[in-house]
Amino acid sequence: MVLPRAAKTQRRTRIQEEKEERILEAALEVFSASGFRGSTIDQIAEVAGMSKPNLLYYFRTKEAMHRALIDRVLDTWLDPLREFNAEGNPVAEIRSYIRRKLEMARDFPRESRLFANEVLQGAPHIEDELKGPLKQLVDEKAEVIRAWAKAGKIANCDPYHLIFAIWSTTQHYADFDVQVRAVLGQEHAGEGRFEDAARFLERLFVDGLQVRE
Amino acid sequence: MVLPRAAKTQRRTRIQEEKEERILEAALEVFSASGFRGSTIDQIAEVAGMSKPNLLYYFRTKEAMHRALIDRVLDTWLDPLREFNAEGNPVAEIRSYIRRKLEMARDFPRESRLFANEVLQGAPHIEDELKGPLKQLVDEKAEVIRAWAKAGKIANCDPYHLIFAIWSTTQHYADFDVQVRAVLGQEHAGEGRFEDAARFLERLFVDGLQVRE
DNA sequence: TGATAATTTGACCGGTTGGTAAACATTACA
DNA sequence: TGTAATGTTTACCAACCGGTCAAATTATCA
Numbered sequence: 465m466v467l468p469r470a471a472k473t474q475r476r477t478r479i480q481e482e483k484e485e486r487i488l489e490a491a492l493e494v495f496s497a498s499g500f501r502g503s504t505i506d507q508i509a510e511v512a513g514m515s516k517p518n519l520l521y522y523f524r525t526k527e528a529m530h531r532a533l534i535d536r537v538l539d540t541w542l543d544p545l546r547e548f549n550a551e552g553n554p555v556a557e558i559r560s561y562i563r564r565k566l567e568m569a570r571d572f573p574r575e576s577r578l579f580a581n582e583v584l585q586g587a588p589h590i591e592d593e594l595k596g597p598l599k600q601l602v603d604e605k606a607e608v609i610r611a612w613a614k615a616g617k618i619a620n621c622d623p624y625h626l627i628f629a630i631w632s633t634t635q636h637y638a639d640f641d642v643q644v645r646a647v648l649g650q651e652h653a654g655e656g657r658f659e660d661a662a663r664f665l666e667r668l669f670v671d672g673l674q675v676r677e
Numbered sequence: 678m679v680l681p682r683a684a685k686t687q688r689r690t691r692i693q694e695e696k697e698e699r700i701l702e703a704a705l706e707v708f709s710a711s712g713f714r715g716s717t718i719d720q721i722a723e724v725a726g727m728s729k730p731n732l733l734y735y736f737r738t739k740e741a742m743h744r745a746l747i748d749r750v751l752d753t754w755l756d757p758l759r760e761f762n763a764e765g766n767p768v769a770e771i772r773s774y775i776r777r778k779l780e781m782a783r784d785f786p787r788e789s790r791l792f793a794n795e796v797l798q799g800a801p802h803i804e805d806e807l808k809g810p811l812k813q814l815v816d817e818k819a820e821v822i823r824a825w826a827k828a829g830k831i832a833n834c835d836p837y838h839l840i841f842a843i844w845s846t847t848q849h850y851a852d853f854d855v856q857v858r859a860v861l862g863q864e865h866a867g868e869g870r871f872e873d874a875a876r877f878l879e880r881l882f883v884d885g886l887q888v889r890e
Numbered sequence: 891t892g893a894t895a896a897t898t899t900g901a902c903c904g905g906t907t908g909g910t911a912a913a914c915a916t917t918a919c920a
Numbered sequence: 921t922g923t924a925a926t927g928t929t930t931a932c933c934a935a936c937c938g939g940t941c942a943a944a945t946t947a948t949c950a
Binding site: 622 | 710711714715768794796797799807811812831832835837840841845848849850852853856857862874878882884885
Binding site: 692717718719729730733737738739 | 906907908909910911917
């Protein structure tokens with residue numbers, strides 16, 4: 465047999481499982497650092513420690529690799545927003561959403577950059593996901609926020625732009641990491657910037673900048 | 678003579694002026710959409726309406742084009758932060774900084790994406806600019822903000838993270854434009870999103886989300 | 891163990907990419 | 921106007937890139 469490539473014997477081999485895993489891990493490393501066009505199969509092969517034809521045995525094309533990677537990562541990526549709970553205390557919910565997003569920026573920066581690269585370059589490969597599942601999820605959560613505002617539980621604000629603001633401020637620490645490091649300099653070298661950011665953002669979103677007593 | 682390419686006769690020809698302008702405009706279009714590695718000289722040549730060797734007559738390499746473009750754009754890009762005025766009213770200064778940054782996201786999205794692409798991919802070509810001029814400018818303005826906080830004129834917050842928050846929230850509307858459009862959908866199709874964003878962000882930074890009377 | 895299926899590799903292919911060489915065309919200017 | 925400097929183009933090259941192929945190697949299991 466020459467072209468097993470899954471969906472053949474129905475069952476996936478142990479080797480298939482392992483190798484596809486290794487490839488997607490390498491693909492994440494490379495795609496997140498260089499974007500789709502900027503990445504080469506050879507780079508991914510080198511990171512994965514396999515030969516190029518071997519990669520192409522598991523994923524027929526570069527696009528297929530990218531697609532599989534995105535499918536695998538997108539769900540996880542949206543989890544924090546899904547956890548957003550209509551029943552909870554509004555301010556506490558927003559606060560913990562910020563915290564979760566910031567933790568993801570710290571622990572999964574490559575995933576963040578994968579999407580950032582993609583969206584930045586016009587989202588040619590994930591347009592459907594954006595207009596479909598993503599939009600639906602955001603619409604749903606925006607409705608929750610709007611209800612909170614209407615009930616007077618939080619300030620009356622545009623829920624979509626609130627979500628954008630949380631996304632951008634938190635993902636900034638993953639996507640623009642080199643810039644953040646460069647500006648903070650050696651003196652703030654450690655990982656403490658994530659705690660500083662958490663403190664700052666929680667306060668910003670809850671209290672704003674104005675002084676009051 | 679075969680290699681005039683500027684710095685020869687000291688004076689730049691009218692043709693040189695015009696063509697370099699056209700090339701950099703085209704380079705901005707292409708680099709901002711695809712990043713450095715993802716862009717090709719042929720693409721830029723086509724957008725500029727010249728032949729590839731003709732481009733290479735004015736800029737010896739792709740890198741030289743990219744460098745010239747960044748040098749030209751960086752100053753303009755940092756102008757809003759430079760205008761940040763220590764003497765003014767703190768809240769008003771922050772508010773107008775947000776407004777200026779948002780106007781830049783609306784009017785110069787390509788410039789924003791150019792830097793976003795670059796930073797996202799590890800800033801291989803602008804590391805020096807980040808650690809040098811950018812850091813210095815931010816350090817200076819952070820000191821201003823810190824003084825305001827110390828004087829009790831604004832809430833006591835980390836000035837660096839405040840600047841990051843303003844950068845990220847405003848640039849988001851340029852860098853992640855497709856995502857913003859996809860999520861907002863057809864109903865918010867016009868350019869009104871920038872005004873909505875301005876309203877939201879000014880209120881967020883000044884008042885936070887909490888309700889008060 | 892042996893045969894069959896699954897996996898891996900080296901050699902290769904056509905198209906693209908950054909860049910060059912040299913001939914050709916145009917402009918500036920004495 | 922003539923000529924030297926400047927600007928433009930065609931043809932080309934070597935390296936790279938996505939992908940194929942057939943042969944070789946390894947795993948599976950009757």
